[in-house]
Amino acid sequence: MRCILKKKILVANRGEIALRVIRAVQELGYTAVAVYETPDNDALHIRAADEAVWLGDGPRTDYLNIDKIIRAAKRLEVDAIHPGYGFLAENPDFSKACEDNGLVFIGPSFEVIRNLGDKVIARQIMNEAGISMVPGTSNLSHGEAGVAEAKAFAATYGYPVMLKATAGGGGRGIRRIDNESQLLQDIPSARAEAKAAFNNDSVYLEKLVLNPKHVEVQIIADQFGNTVHLGTRDCSIQRRNQKLVEIAPSLIKDQDLIERICQTAVKAAKAASYTNAGTVEFLVDKDMNYYFMEINTRIQVEHTVSEMITGIDIVRTQIKIAFGKQLSFCQEDIKLRGYAIEMRINAEDPRNNFMPEAGKTVTVYRSPGGYGVRLDGFVYQGYTIPESYDSLLVKLTVFGFSWNETVDRLRRCLRNFVIHGPKTTIPFYLNIVNDPDFQNGDFNTSYLDTHQYLIDYEEQCTEGNKLARLIAEIQYRKENPYAI
Numbered sequence: 001m002r003c004i005l006k007k008k009i010l011v012a013n014r015g016e017i018a019l020r021v022i023r024a025v026q027e028l029g030y031t032a033v034a035v036y037e038t039p040d041n042d043a044l045h046i047r048a049a050d051e052a053v054w055l056g057d058g059p060r061t062d063y064l065n066i067d068k069i070i071r072a073a074k075r076l077e078v079d080a081i082h083p084g085y086g087f088l089a090e091n092p093d094f095s096k097a098c099e100d101n102g103l104v105f106i107g108p109s110f111e112v113i114r115n116l117g118d119k120v121i122a123r124q125i126m127n128e129a130g131i132s133m134v135p136g137t138s139n140l141s142h143g144e145a146g147v148a149e150a151k152a153f154a155a156t157y158g159y160p161v162m163l164k165a166t167a168g169g170g171g172r173g174i175r176r177i178d179n180e181s182q183l184l185q186d187i188p189s190a191r192a193e194a195k196a197a198f199n200n201d202s203v204y205l206e207k208l209v210l211n212p213k214h215v216e217v218q219i220i221a222d223q224f225g226n227t228v229h230l231g232t233r234d235c236s237i238q239r240r241n242q243k244l245v246e247i248a249p250s251l252i253k254d255q256d257l258i259e260r261i262c263q264t265a266v267k268a269a270k271a272a273s274y275t276n277a278g279t280v281e282f283l284v285d286k287d288m289n290y291y292f293m294e295i296n297t298r299i300q301v302e303h304t305v306s307e308m309i310t311g312i313d314i315v316r317t318q319i320k321i322a323f324g325k326q327l328s329f330c331q332e333d334i335k336l337r338g339y340a341i342e343m344r345i346n347a348e349d350p351r352n353n354f355m356p357e358a359g360k361t362v363t364v365y366r367s368p369g370g371y372g373v374r375l376d377g378f379v380y381q382g383y384t385i386p387e388s389y390d391s392l393l394v395k396l397t398v399f400g401f402s403w404n405e406t407v408d409r410l411r412r413c414l415r416n417f418v419i420h421g422p423k424t425t426i427p428f429y430l431n432i433v434n435d436p437d438f439q440n441g442d443f444n445t446s447y448l449d450t451h452q453y454l455i456d457y458e459e460q461c462t463e464g465n466k467l468a469r470l471i472a473e474i475q476y477r478k479e480n481p482y483a484i
């Protein structure tokens with residue numbers, strides 16, 4: 001029987017993830033409320049939602065304004081808020097404000113977000129639960145004492161080490177330190193940067209794992225103590241510690257190891273009293289030792305690849321769990337099938353140090369289609385990319401029965417994809433797909449450093465480009481029927 005009580009859900013986000021959540025809300029038969037700032041006046045999430053609330057001129061400040069969003073939610077008699085990723089998603093005060101105002105927060109409790117949002121506290125919780133992690137310090141004290149702590153740690157474990165912001169996220173606030181003079185120099189500047197970016201100047205050290213694979217596990221937990229995992233994802237292909245390409249499942253062949261990583265993720269989630277969807281991140285070294293890194297307390301950008309190989313709609317499940325429904329499937333019901341790869345197509349110029357292409361208008365947009373292809377985007381022909389937000393335009397996720405089939409399909413889709421106006425990461429991704437190391441699954445987090453030549457491409461004559469010319473030609477013929 002369908003639940004006849006119609007719920008209203010406010011989506012406190014923008015871009016592709018706002019659309020992703022709105023789709024799930026509407027599929028459940030619920031009402032979706034969008035919020036937006038002035039630079040997003042032309043954004044699709046406003047059109048897709050059933051209702052929309054203008055928050056202010058922003059930019060960014062209004063999407064981050066807890067009071068305004070809560071007030072809008074109460075005025076529109078909203079039942080629940082989905083935070084998406086980024087913005088307020090991992091701000092414990094937001095989850096708390098929802099709770100205090102009788103709104104369901106679609107995510108974990110504020111205590112869980114607060115604890116896991118601090119990498120040092122998260123490490124303490126995992127340490128107590130007996131979960132293996134790279135050696136690390138606690139929060140470094142201020143001044144000379146902190147420097148002494150850091151030096152002592154490096155003396156014990158040796159360089160290189162990682163200097164990390166305890167409140168860090170999105171690959172920011174992480175620095176590799178190779179020697180003592182760099183350590184002395186970087187601690188104060190890292191603190192200042194962390195303060196500016198995360199409003200928290202705490203930093204700590206971790207031993208650096210040399211050329212690891214980034215392997216993470218999608219977990220889902222309901223409010224009745226049922227916690228399941230949806231298998232692994234490999235997110236090793238990164239730039240400046242931020243993911244570009246994500247694969248499910250990990251290509252590590254040792255299935256016993258994969259099973260242990262997944263079990264550890266479930267144990268970690270339970271140790272943190274985790275509810276709703278989350279991601280437990282690990283580093284795997286060349287000897288196949290794995291180490292806990294952090295838990296992200298929200299939907300991830302790359303959740304699509306796990307959906308493709310399990311068939312589970314993670315956002316739909318998030319909403320149901322938040323309203324107090326028990327998980328309707330158990331671990332044995334979850335069967336992994338095939339492979340999925342996601343590429344984050346960004347409006348950036350790879351050949352110009354991945355400079356954002358904001359401010360440009362999309363003049364031609366033609367996306368690939370067909371079997372095994374999924375697109376999560378929000379741009380359209382005529383859309384001008386606002387200056388104030390991140391450069392993600394569309395996530396291309398492909399699914400295939402075998403790894404080779406998936407890579408072949410991805411290549412075909414990248415060739416078919418036409419985005420004119422802003423430069424995008426598509427030509428660079430085509431080079432990745434054609435790279436034998438990628439094809440052989442031979443990559444770790446140093447992939448971009450060791451494959452710099454993939455960025456040095458000539459603007460390629462892809463089928464997509466040919467198609468774009470064809471479309472332009474047809475358009476011209478329509479508009480100028482008598483031209484010769």
Ligand code: ADP
Nearest residue numbers: 162168169170171172206207208209214241445
């Ligand atoms: P964020 O919160 O920004 O996602 P993480 O702690 O998850 O930060 O680290 C992001 C990336 O930085 C990892 O995927 C990995 O590439 C690199 N990294 C982080 N810690 C280490 C470490 N101790 N050794 C080697 N690489 C690391």
Ligand code: ADP
Nearest residue numbers: 310311312313314316317320328329333334335
């Ligand atoms: P519904 O919302 O259709 O009642 P559930 O609440 O049972 O679905 O589950 C949430 C999500 O998990 C949906 O995307 C559903 O299709 C998926 N799902 C449920 N059971 C299984 C299963 N055994 N294997 C794969 N996916 C499942």
Ligand code: MG
Nearest residue numbers: 170171281294
């Ligand atoms: Mg991380």
